[in-house]
Amino acid sequence: MTAPTALIADDEPHLARALAAQLAAVWPELRIVHVARNGAEAAERIAALRPDLAFLDIQMPGLTGLEVAEGIEGATRVVFVTAYDQFAVQAFEHEAIDYVLKPVEADRLGRTVERVRRALATADNGDAGIDARLLAALQRLQGPADGAVAKSSGPLRWVRATQGDVTHQVPVDEVLFFRADDKYTCVQTATAEYLIRTPIHELATQLDGECFCQVHRSTIVNLDHVAGTRRDELSRLFIRLRGHASELPVSRAYVHLFKGM
Numbered sequence: 001m002t003a004p005t006a007l008i009a010d011d012e013p014h015l016a017r018a019l020a021a022q023l024a025a026v027w028p029e030l031r032i033v034h035v036a037r038n039g040a041e042a043a044e045r046i047a048a049l050r051p052d053l054a055f056l057d058i059q060m061p062g063l064t065g066l067e068v069a070e071g072i073e074g075a076t077r078v079v080f081v082t083a084y085d086q087f088a089v090q091a092f093e094h095e096a097i098d099y100v101l102k103p104v105e106a107d108r109l110g111r112t113v114e115r116v117r118r119a120l121a122t123a124d125n126g127d128a129g130i131d132a133r134l135l136a137a138l139q140r141l142q143g144p145a146d147g148a149v150a151k152s153s154g155p156l157r158w159v160r161a162t163q164g165d166v167t168h169q170v171p172v173d174e175v176l177f178f179r180a181d182d183k184y185t186c187v188q189t190a191t192a193e194y195l196i197r198t199p200i201h202e203l204a205t206q207l208d209g210e211c212f213c214q215v216h217r218s219t220i221v222n223l224d225h226v227a228g229t230r231r232d233e234l235s236r237l238f239i240r241l242r243g244h245a246s247e248l249p250v251s252r253a254y255v256h257l258f259k260g261m
Contacts, residue, residue, distance in 0.1 A: 004120060005033045006053040009042035009068065010081060011060045019055060019081065019104055026106065027113045039063025043071055050074045052120060055100070058082045059197065077119060079112060155208035161187050161194030170194060173211070176225045176241045177248060178203055180218035190225075190243030213257060215239060215250045229258055 006023070010016040016035050023030055033049050036042035039060040046054055046068070054076050056065030063071075069078045079098040098112050158171050170187060179186045180200040187194040204214055214220045227240045230247065237255050238247040250258060 003029050003031045004053065005031050005049070005051040006055060007034045007036060007042065007045055007049065007051045007076075008032060008055045009036040009039065009060065009065065010055075010057040011038055012057075013037065015057075015081075015102065019100075022104055022106060022109055023055075023113070026110045027117075039065065039068045043068045046072055046074075046076055051076055053077050053079065053116060055079050055081050077116060079116065156203075156206040159187060159194075159196055159198075161196050168192075168194060172207070173222070173224065175222055176244050177219055177221040179220075188244065213254070215248060215254045215257075217251065219248055221248060 004027075008016050008019055010019070013035075016037075020032050020035065023032070030053075033051050034045045036045055040062040042054070042056060042060070042065075043063055052075070054068075054072070056068055056078055058065040058080055060068075065078075065080055065082075069080075072078070077098075079100060081102060081104070082099050083102045098115055100109055100112055156172050158169050159175075161168050161170050170189065174189045176188045176190060178200060179188065181195075183197070184195040185198055185200055185203065187196055200218060200220060204212075204220060207220065211222055211224055212220050213223055221239060221241065225241045225243065227242045229250075230238045230240065232238070237250040237258060239250055239258070240247055
């Protein structure tokens with residue numbers, strides 16, 4: 001038998017490398033034929049290389065992992081790499097679609113590999129691909145992802161955010177500020193810092209405008225936690241927040257909002 005082949009798709013290269021290393025440990029025979037950095041590249045390489053298996057990150061720029069999976073025409077089987085919380089993971093299990101949860105744990109990956117090996121051993125050309133019904137069901141199951149903002153009918157009330165390998169539901173009124181940080185947004189409370197994927201400009205449209213105010217193109221503060229302001233020798237304005245040691249700079253475009261303080 002020829003060695004099984006796999007493609008990994010993840011827009012975070014260090015996570016893709018880590019997954020490749022873990023796979024090498026639990027499945028030495030598996031040959032990684034390509035590592036894609038976005039959904040479009042993954043779709044193109046799967047069509048060209050036709051690997052036996054594709055590990056697809058759910059949330060990627062361009063095409064999501066789900067959209068890539070929908071377009072697979074060959075026999076490539078899919079394992080979704082996801083940051084969904086445990087409730088969504090249970091739904092994945094009920095729908096009989098494989099997944100690994102970020103951060104990937106060796107024991108869980110080992111069980112996935114055994115499941116995929118059995119599937120590859122028993123598959124025939126008629127049922128090797130993803131069942132369209134199951135994929136559609138998975139799409140319906142998509143709720144707030146780990147790191148994504150949880151929606152509500154009114155202003156945002158809480159966010160689902162990551163700290164290490166634990167997902168937290170953080171009440172918005174406990175948030176001191178949101179600050180854009182590379183591809184993530186930092187959620188800062190008085191006791192902890194979390195990361196979410198929601199862009200700062202999207203957050204601005206969902207937060208209560210009476211409580212939250214943008215003070216910089218990368219920062220939104222909770223006015224309920226503002227302790228005061230300070231100007232330096234160059235007349236630059238800084239905000240002080242209760243429960244946070246550092247001051248936050250206010251850009252000139254937003255200084256007028258604090259004239260009364």
